Amino acid sequence: MSENHALLTVDQVEAGASIPELSYDVTATTVVLGALASRDFRPMHHDRDFAQIRNGVQDIFLNTPNQAAWFERYLTDWTGPKGRLGRIKFRMKDSVFPGETMTFSGKVEQVSTDETGCAWVDLAVNLSVGERQVTDCSARIAVPKDESDNPWKRKNEQWKP
Amino acid sequence: MADQAMEELPEEVTGWIGKERYHEEGEFPVERGYIWTTCSSVENGNPIFWDDEVAEEITDGPIAMPTMISLWFRPHLWAPGRTKQAQPLQVHFDLKETLGLPEAIMSDNTIVFGEPVRPGDRLKTCQILHVVSDPKTTKLGTGRFWEIEVRYENQDGDFVGAEHYTGFGYKRPE
Numbered sequence: 001m002s003e004n005h006a007l008l009t010v011d012q013v014e015a016g017a018s019i020p021e022l023s024y025d026v027t028a029t030t031v032v033l034g035a036l037a038s039r040d041f042r043p044m045h046h047d048r049d050f051a052q053i054r055n056g057v058q059d060i061f062l063n064t065p066n067q068a069a070w071f072e073r074y075l076t077d078w079t080g081p082k083g084r085l086g087r088i089k090f091r092m093k094d095s096v097f098p099g100e101t102m103t104f105s106g107k108v109e110q111v112s113t114d115e116t117g118c119a120w121v122d123l124a125v126n127l128s129v130g131e132r133q134v135t136d137c138s139a140r141i142a143v144p145k146d147e148s149d150n151p152w153k154r155k156n157e158q159w160k161p
Numbered sequence: 162m163a164d165q166a167m168e169e170l171p172e173e174v175t176g177w178i179g180k181e182r183y184h185e186e187g188e189f190p191v192e193r194g195y196i197w198t199t200c201s202s203v204e205n206g207n208p209i210f211w212d213d214e215v216a217e218e219i220t221d222g223p224i225a226m227p228t229m230i231s232l233w234f235r236p237h238l239w240a241p242g243r244t245k246q247a248q249p250l251q252v253h254f255d256l257k258e259t260l261g262l263p264e265a266i267m268s269d270n271t272i273v274f275g276e277p278v279r280p281g282d283r284l285k286t287c288q289i290l291h292v293v294s295d296p297k298t299t300k301l302g303t304g305r306f307w308e309i310e311v312r313y314e315n316q317d318g319d320f321v322g323a324e325h326y327t328g329f330g331y332k333r334p335e
Contacts, residue, residue, distance in 0.1 A: 030202075034202045037195065065229075071228070073200075081208055085228070085274050088271070088272050089270070152221075
């Protein structure tokens, strides 16, 4: 389980750097819990017969909102609690099924400061199962400039995600 | 009906483009049970969700995971008096039905986050259809792509987020 006590500041981040990977063994419980936690009651996320017959896939599979939650957890594990997501975009190419090990990996693409003084890190994040690329994600997350800064305190015109 | 997808867009659909539709308030206020369950589902130990003192210091009190934004508008599977199952992202289902495209997938999803969502918030939303493509054929079948935006604000009118979906509605090859 993530402990999230990191306190990343922007001076510790460089474009081109990789962030630590996260691997997780997915079970049927992972899929069903994720679907119901996100109030996604569609049967392909809890009914294997439906997933196989109607969707033509091998099993139930991780739903989109829960994948978003996994991406958020992955990124804030890295930044710590002061990391504040501004924007996330993902494209699903394949699915994650019970019995598979999913792996999140990420690379810093850009480090910048906007006109309000907010420090941003843009990352390319990937979710894969073995050699299979499942979901590509790009994320923009605000991190503190220094230990006294806190992106969560930004409001209105000071927050430009 | 399926052939309609291959023809020009029906006026009904072109009339939806750029219009705010389905203004609604969530069926229930933002609540911590779902926040903890969602954190648990992805083993997210971020203390701003679990430790009230940390939440007070960093986020001025408890907040929801930002990526939970769409959850607050997913309707109950059943509710008293409801005769038809309510659907989240109704514009998407309207397009499937009106264009005669029984299958659909979401390919891209972009979420932009504004003010934090907090327990007790009563969120409001609306849906905007931005684009419907000409007919396209992919390995899934023939249909159309569309882009839908879902905007969210809190009870004070603050922008809390927006989602942009790219969907592909299609008919399987015979």
